[in-house]
Amino acid sequence: MKEQGKIFLGLAVFVLAMAITYGLWTNSSDLGIEAAGTTALFLAFSLCAFIGYYLAFTARRVDSGAGDNPEAEVADDSGELGFFAPHSWQPLSLALGGALAFLGVIFGWWLMFWAAPIIAIGIFGWVFEFYRGENQNQ
Template sequence: MREQGKIFLGLAVFVLAMAITYGLWTNSSEHGIEAAGTTALFLAFALCAFIGYYLAFTARRVDSGAGDNPEAEVADDSGELGFFAPHSWQPLSLAVGGALAFLGVIFGWWLLYWSIPVILIGLFGWVFEFYRGENQNQ
């Protein structure tokens, strides 16, 4: 996890340099700065920095894995990775609600009146999925 953090932090530095270069390069006295690309690059920098910081911070609190050992084999990282829900319809509900919410930005904010309940139902169902029904823990 430590190596992935370094990779993302290095990528963040590169994207920041590209964002500054792009912002200066597209800046002209006639048209002003090109805001969409510059903003997207600065947001990509922030995303890489957040992920890199999280991975670097988490790497200090957990044991180092096979990815941090340069002498490790691929098979050293095999085994159980965690528990994942075997089947769930809740991500589909969240995806439909999220798609409606983003369509609300395009077509009108009124569409949020239908998307927010769908998102809340999907989120509530996903959080409490293992507290009810056939997946209920005994």
């Protein structure tokens, strides 16, 4: 995780340099600064910096994995990675609610009144999926 943090922080520095260069380059023309591209590059910088900081911050608190050891083998990372849900119907309700919400942007905001409860049910069901029913943890 340390190496991944360094990669993202290095990418953030590069994108920041490109954003400044792009902003200055487009500002030197007669048309003025090109706001959309410059803004997008600065947002990309902030995203890379955010991810790089998170990975570097987390790497100090967890054990180093095989990815941080240059002498590691592929088999060194084997083993149990965690618990993953076997199946879930909740993403389907979230997809239907999200589709209705996006259709609400196109056809009318009144569709949000139908989409919001479906999305809320999907989120609530997904969060509390393992607290009830056949998948309840003992």
